[in-house]
Amino acid sequence: MKNIVLIGMPGAGKSTIGVILAKVIGYNFIDSDLLIQEREGCLLKDIIERDGLNGLIAIENKVNSEISAQHSVIATGGSVIYGKEAMEHLREIGTVVYIKLSFETINNRLGNIKQRGVVFREGQTLLSLYQERCPLYEQYAHIIIDGEGLGIEEVMEKIRVETQENWS
Template sequence: MKNIILVGMPSAGKSTIGIILAKVLGYQFLDSDLLIQEQEKELLKDIIDKRGIDGFLAIENQINSEIDAVNTVIATGGSVIYGKEAMEHLRENGIIVYIKLSLQTITERLGNMKQRGVVLRTGQDLKMLYDERCPLYEKYAHITVSGEQLNTEELMEKIIEEIDLYKEE
């Protein structure tokens, strides 16, 4: 069975859902942000501070394009969709599930973007980032699942349902 790759905005619930999804499916779980921190021996926000956004995105692209996993739920960082090589690699090796949420929900959940290591360019606000990323998530996703008004359990069940439908096509 292929991997399941979760993409979406920061605070969409990729890591939280990913862990539960992996347990339910009997898969491994991998958080690509943690892989980055492990390789670089620094927090995401510190990598961004020291190397700049482009430096961070290059590291993220490299690490995600080298993930070698099977039967694994992979939670990616929100900015993974800027890495063409990473997205092509992930798309070839799994089913990409975009967890879609409204800008309002993301804003309510996000909290301190700097602490979270959110990749924001100078002069860019959350709405601009949202408008820039959403079309990219949709472009690469095999499946788009709306997480609006759903608790963790409901979202997980919806993702499993959509994956099962996708596999039948």
């Protein structure tokens, strides 16, 4: 079950890179945020409004821990790392790749962050969220890809090369 699981902050390019990578290596593509929205019948931001942050995290943990895939690139939501069961499962079924970018780059890429269904606690800033999540991404990653200053194609190629070397 050689899957590639992409983790990282919102705006890191997980979905965009994932689609291209899947095409290049002949894999399927799974966007776990879309799986959550399909299962719940509403957008992530609406799940947050309905169930609160902890509700979204619980749903995200359950959906991600039930993904059954082979030869797939799986792009996860930025908050996937809050689900221990999901992360253990994803590490079992694939190579987890953290797309690492600086706070400045993430901050510049994100538009209306609330529309994206980003998990913020009351009073939390993007900087404090970044500082909280980065150690968790690093903890769960098999491979860390520094995407700073690189284009989508360049990051995709680094992931392709690193994951193939990891499987050898």
